[in-house]
Amino acid sequence: MVEQKKYLLFLGVPDSEFAKKTYGGYHNVFVSLLGDEGEQWDSYRVLDGEFPDEKDLEKYDGFVISGSSHDAFQDTDWILKLCDIIKKLDEMKKKVLGVCFGHQLIARVKGGKVGRARKGPELCLGNITILKDAVAPENYFGEEVPTSLRIIKCHQDEVLELPESAKLLAYSSMYEVEMYSIEDNFLCIQGHPEYNRDILIDILDRVLAGGHITFTLPTIDLQGGSTDSISRQNLVEKIGDAAERWGFFQVINHGIPLNVLERMREGVREFHEQDPEVRKGFYSRDTSSKMVYMSNFVMVYMSKFERYASSVDETSPQRGLDTLGSFNFRGINPLEQLGLYMKQDEDEEEPEAPPNVPRLAADMEEGEID
Numbered sequence: 001m002v003e004q005k006k007y008l009l010f011l012g013v014p015d016s017e018f019a020k021k022t023y024g025g026y027h028n029v030f031v032s033l034l035g036d037e038g039e040q041w042d043s044y045r046v047l048d049g050e051f052p053d054e055k056d057l058e059k060y061d062g063f064v065i066s067g068s069s070h071d072a073f074q075d076t077d078w079i080l081k082l083c084d085i086i087k088k089l090d091e092m093k094k095k096v097l098g099v100c101f102g103h104q105l106i107a108r109v110k111g112g113k114v115g116r117a118r119k120g121p122e123l124c125l126g127n128i129t130i131l132k133d134a135v136a137p138e139n140y141f142g143e144e145v146p147t148s149l150r151i152i153k154c155h156q157d158e159v160l161e162l163p164e165s166a167k168l169l170a171y172s173s174m175y176e177v178e179m180y181s182i183e184d185n186f187l188c189i190q191g192h193p194e195y196n197r198d199i200l201i202d203i204l205d206r207v208l209a210g211g212h213i214t215f216t217l218p219t220i221d222l223q224g225g226s227t228d229s230i231s232r233q234n235l236v237e238k239i240g241d242a243a244e245r246w247g248f249f250q251v252i253n254h255g256i257p258l259n260v261l262e263r264m265r266e267g268v269r270e271f272h273e274q275d276p277e278v279r280k281g282f283y284s285r286d287t288s289s290k291m292v293y294m295s296n297f298v299m300v301y302m303s304k305f306e307r308y309a310s311s312v313d314e315t316s317p318q319r320g321l322d323t324l325g326s327f328n329f330r331g332i333n334p335l336e337q338l339g340l341y342m343k344q345d346e347d348e349e350e351p352e353a354p355p356n357v358p359r360l361a362a363d364m365e366e367g368e369i370d
């Protein structure tokens with residue numbers, strides 16, 4: 001008889017109303033991402049002073065430390081007690097996955113430096129670059145190691161200096177430490193693999209409603225135009241950065257009269273109010289037509305060499321959204337493999353990646369981010 005695997009989740013966040021209503025709380029969010037059938041998952045709300053007895057730590061195969069709206073460099077009682085538990089787990093060589101706040105707290109305990117993010121807070125779906133040479137020997141992602149991942153990030157602190165015993169696994173244009181490991185038992189990531197779009201939107205709503213954070217939208221200034229190749233290249237880089245980090249931007253001094261823009265807006269609205277069969281006639285991959293429509297759906301599921309008057313099934317928009325969603329969040333699935341790695345014993349075979357099911361979730365209370 002196979003012994004039941006047991007895991008423990010240290011929750012540093014209270015359940016938001018949205019998380020409770022939609023998922024039954026953050027415990028369920030993490031278990032849906034990392035858990036397998038037949039496993040036992042327990043959680044303790046360390047933020048509220050709930051901790052397991054030290055003698056009970058031995059019975060667990062692995063541990064997860066969640067994000068939190070609190071700073072990992074604070075000396076509040078519950079944070080200091082959690083630091084002591086991390087030290088104990090290190091002595092026991094238990095596998096621990098640290099997420100955001102957990103990522104920072106483990107670095108603190110192991111001798112690293114944690115503080116306010118030098119380039120400011122992040123609340124976005126961002127890219128991180130994987131150091132393949134560092135990751136491959138550890139088999140975190142299985143046989144195929146990605147060069148980069150897109151992951152939702154929500155934090156205002158960062159690991160400023162890694163512990164001497166740590167190995168850097170990933171970085172980004174904003175932060176030098178996005179992922180690291182320590183020996184065979186600690187794996188830490190700044191982003192939130194447990195987040196999904198709906199929970200991110202809920203966090204954004206609460207942050208903005210609380211007035212704790214204001215955002216300055218990326219602005220592309222076309223004043224004077226681009227008169228030389230260097231200026232044009234700089235402009236392209238600004239647009240690329242805004243598109244990657246935000247997904248949208250504001251263009252000013254573009255020279256287009258407002259009445260023209262208003263007519264364009266009305267034209268787009270009127271177009272989408274037309275019957276689907278009417279709109280289909282305008283979607284074409286024929287480069288000789290006045291309007292050419294391209295999509296990931298077409299490039300993957302239809303021939304690249306044939307031309308179709310309709311490349312999207314307008315009568316079934318949800319199917320198209322589901323398909324595009326698999327592209328937008330394709331980088332999240334490898335993160336689930338990280339969770340499986342944390343469960344893997346040295347004598348076990350490499351686990352298969354779980355089904356590609358969109359998942360996400362975590363919390364930030366009072367408009368603060370970890």
